[in-house]
Amino acid sequence: MKLLWLLVVLLGAAPVPRKKVRVVSPPLVPFQVQTREAAPPIPIELAPPETWPAELGxxxxxxxxxxxxxxxxxxxxxxxxxxxxxxxxxxxxxxxxxxxxSTSTTYLHTLVNDRLSGSNQVSATVTPANNTIGSSLTGTNNTSSIDSTNNASGGIIGSGGVSVSNPVTVSASLRQMIxxxxxxxxxxxxxxxxxxxxxxxxxxxxxxxxxxxxxxxxxxxxxxxxxxxxxxxxxxxxxxxxxxxxxxxxxxxxxxxxxxxxxxxxxxxxxxxxxxxxxxxxxxxxxxxxxxxxxxxxxxxxxxxxxxxxxxxxxxxxxxxxxxxxxxxxxxxxxxxxxxxxxxxxxxxxxxxSANIQYVAFGDRFYPNQTTLNFLLTLSWNPFxxxxxxxxxxxxxxxxxxxxxxxxxxxxxxxxxxxxxxxxxxxxxxxxxxxxxxxxxxxxxxxxxxxxxxxxxxxxxxxxxxxxxxxxxxxxxxxxxxxxxxxxxxxxxxxxxxxxxxxxxx
Missing domain, CATH: 1.20.1600.10 (Outer membrane efflux proteins (OEP))
Known part of the structure; x- marks a missing residue:
């Protein structure tokens, strides 16, 4: 009886043959390559100037x-x-x-009223360039003015004469460092x-x-x-x-x-x-x-x-x-x-x-009639x-x-x-x-x-x-x-x- 059961167990453990299944693969599709070639580069060109040196050609x-x-x-x-x-x-x-x-020329026109009563005096200077008249007064409660005819007038007690001086000075100097x-x-x-x-x-x-x-x-x-x-x-x-x-x-x-x-x-x-x-x-x-x-x-x-x-x-x-x-x-x-x-x-x-020579000409007319000639020897020193x-x-x-x-x-x-x-x-x-x-x-x-x-x-x-x-x-x-x-x-x-x-x- 034991042998019979052992035979049944062995028969049950034996592999059962299976039916073969056929696998069908899909057909191969040819690989397609798309041609993509890069475009050629674009040259870089700058607009030239209108003109340039001929030797650069x-x-x-x-x-x-x-x-x-x-x-x-x-x-x-x-x-x-x-x-x-x-x-x-x-x-x-x-x-x-x-x-x-160096040279210089000076023309000075001066008006002086030298005969005024009291302590009032008037002095004025006329600059020929623009006929500007400057005046100064001393005293109290007095006014004065000078008109274009170069005469003094106004609230001045008394009267007097006017003296006019027209000096002209021309100078030239030569300086030489020794x-x-x-x-x-x-x-x-x-x-x-x-x-x-x-x-x-x-x-x-x-x-x-x-x-x-x-x-x-x-x-x-x-x-x-x-x-x-x-x-x-x-x-x-x-x-x-x-x-x-x-x-x-x-x-x-x-x-x-x-x-x-x-x-x-x-x-x-x-x-x-x-x-x-x-x-x-x-x-x-x-x-x-x-x-x-x-x-x-x-x-x-x-x-x-x-x-x-x-x-x-x-x-x-x-x-x-x-x-x-x-x-x-x-x-x-x-x-x-x-x-x-x-x-x-x-x-x-x-x-x-240094040595200096100065020539000075002056007078009361437009053309000077007096002259001087100076010779100087100068020592300049700044010890401190x-x-x-x-x-x-x-x-x-x-x-x-x-x-x-x-x-x-x-x-x-x-x-x-x-x-x-x-x-x-x-x-x-x-x-x-x-x-x-x-x-x-x-x-x-x-x-x-x-x-x-x-x-x-x-x-x-x-x-x-x-x-x-x-x-x-x-x-x-x-x-x-x-x-x-x-x-x-x-x-x-x-x-x-x-x-x-x-x-x-x-």
């Missing part, structure tokens, strides 16, 4: 832009006028060396040194203008070359899009290849638009640095290169910069000017000896001036101390700028060589990736990566090449050597 090199800036930049003209202004100060300081001539204990000589010497300082400042303004123009010029050329690189990348991305669409229609490419190519074309168009904006900004900045209308359609010469002095080692660079830099010449002139200023200040209250001279001496001495500190500061700054320019120049040269190798390698990689994709051996992502690497290598090469030109211009500026023929002052 041809492509410009950096030296040509610098020469034009020296002619049109307002800062250069201002610095030239400052030299002429200081020459005027020198002329003023030198004036005591020359005679001082000796002022060299105060004028030191003032003139100080002003001459300030002229030299103004000339050094003029040179500095020229160098700074040329340097700024060349930096702006190479920024402009770099923007133009980068625009060409981005346009080349845009055309390459459009070609990749056409290849991806063709392969997709043949059924041997993924839909993601097409959409990725469309995205890359849009990014390339955005890059071209941004690069075109940068070109416009760089061109207008350069025109403004040159002192020209920013709307002038300038054109760059893409074959413009900078030259640097041929030197053996860095020590020669330092020696050349310390000899040529205009800031050092300016500081040295300022020191000499302050030395002369101290000497002039010490003689601020020194005696001054309340500390004015001592204060001016102290002020000049402290200014001299400041000038000496500034000279040392300029020397250290020049050495620092030359050191940094030397290091940056060597680094820029290395970057140019490296970027050339990078471009060659990236282009070879791009060619291989394109061939593999066309043969069906490579993926579109591999082609995209190779194209991006080629774009970046092209950007790096342009940046390195133009960076080298800028570093050469920076080295020339740090050395203080003329970048171009500078314009002479006015």
């Amino acid at each position: 041809a492509p410009l090199t950096s030296d040509e832009c610098a020469r034009l800036a020296l002619n049109y930049q307002g800062n250069v003209t201002i610095a030239a006028h400052q030299i002429e202004q200081q020459k005027g100060v020198t002329q003023v300081a030198r004036a005591p060396y020359f005679p001082n001539v 000796w002022d204990f060299d105060r004028t000589r030191f003032q003139v010497a100080q002003s001459k040194e300030l002229e030299a300082a103004a000339a050094a400042n003029y040179t500095q303004v020229q160098y700074d203008t040329v340097f700024n123009v060349k930096n702006s010029y190479y920024n402009w050329v770099q923007a133009e070359r980068l625009l060409a690189v981005y346009r080349g990348n845009m055309e390459a991305q459009r070609q990749h899009l056409a290849e991806a669409e063709a392969r997709f229609r043949q059924g041997i490419a993924l839909p993601s290849d097409v959409t990725q190519a469309q995205t890359n074309v849009s990014s390339a168009v955005l890059n071209v638009t941004a690069a075109d904006v940068n070109v416009t900004i760089a061109r207008t900045t350069l025109a403004n640095q040159m002192g020209l209308d920013p709307r002038i359609p300038l054109r760059p010469s893409l074959e413009s290169h900078e030259k640097t002095p041929a030197v053996a080692d860095s020590q020669q660079l330092f020696d050349l910069a310390l000899e040529k830099r205009p800031e050092l010449a300016f500081a040295e002139s300022a020191i000499r000017a302050n030395v002369f200023a101290i000497e002039a200040a010490r003689r601020g209250n020194a005696p001054t000896i 001036d309340g500390g004015l001279t001592a204060g001016r001496v102290k002020q000049a001495e402290e200014t001299l101390s400041i000038s000496r500190v500034q000279l040392e500061t300029y020397r250290n700054q020049v050495i620092m700028e030359v050191s940094q320019a030397f290091a940056n120049l060597r680094g820029a040269e290395q970057r140019v060589m490296t970027s050339e190798l990078q471009v060659a390698s990236a282009q070879a990689t791009l060619d291989i990736a394109a061939a593999r994709y066309r043969a069906g051996l490579g993926t579109f992502l591999e082609l995209v990566d190779a194209q991006q690497a080629a774009l970046q290598s092209g950007i790096n090469r342009v940046t390195a090449q133009l960076g080298l030109e800028q570093m050469r211009a920076t080295m020339n500026h740090a050395l203080g050597v003329p970048l171009v023929e500078t314009r002479a002052p006015l």
Whole structure:
């Protein structure tokens, strides 16, 4: 009985075979890719001015832009006028060396009533220019008036005669400073040194203008070359899009290849638009640095290169910069000017000896009939001036101390700028060589990736990566090449050597 129950249990636990259900999948629908290619960028064009200099029609090199800036930049003209202004100060300081001539003419018409009874008196003065009559009275309860016939009348007790005097005086004087204990000589010497300082400042303004123009010029050329690189990348991305669409229609490419190519074309168009904006900004900045209308359609010469002095080692660079830099010449002139200023200040209250000749002619008619001739020798001295001279001496001495500190500061700054320019120049040269190798390698990689994709051996992502690497290598090469030109211009500026023929002052 137990065996029977065990058999029943085992039969109940056995699996029951189920009927198979057939699952029918829906038919595959081909993936449709909508072609959406970005529109080409719109060029940026500014309305040009009505007229501009004829020499701006041809492509410009950096030296040509610098020469034009020296002619049109307002800062250069201002610095030239400052030299002429200081020459005027020198002329003023030198004036005591020359005679001082002055003349004067006086006509006086006086009416006097000298016969009045009592204590009442009348006096009046007539100014011929406007016949204005002024009168004064003394006494009480009396009035007076003077009519246009120059007679006195009114409520005055008694009568009397009127005396009239019409003196005319003509004078001329000549004054010549003989000796002022060299105060004028030191003032003139100080002003001459300030002229030299103004000339050094003029040179500095020229160098700074040329340097700024060349930096702006190479920024402009770099923007133009980068625009060409981005346009080349845009055309390459459009070609990749056409290849991806063709392969997709043949059924041997993924839909993601097409959409990725469309995205890359849009990014390339955005890059071209941004690069075109940068070109416009760089061109207008350069025109403004040159002192020209920013709307002038300038054109760059893409074959413009900078030259640097041929030197053996860095020590020669330092020696050349310390000899040529205009800031050092300016500081040295300022020191000499302050030395002369101290000497002039010490003689601020020194005696001054001068000679005077006076000629005076006078009479009671319109033409004087009496003359005098006076000869004077004058000694002027102010021994007690309340500390004015001592204060001016102290002020000049402290200014001299400041000038000496500034000279040392300029020397250290020049050495620092030359050191940094030397290091940056060597680094820029290395970057140019490296970027050339990078471009060659990236282009070879791009060619291989394109061939593999066309043969069906490579993926579109591999082609995209190779194209991006080629774009970046092209950007790096342009940046390195133009960076080298800028570093050469920076080295020339740090050395203080003329970048171009500078314009002479006015």
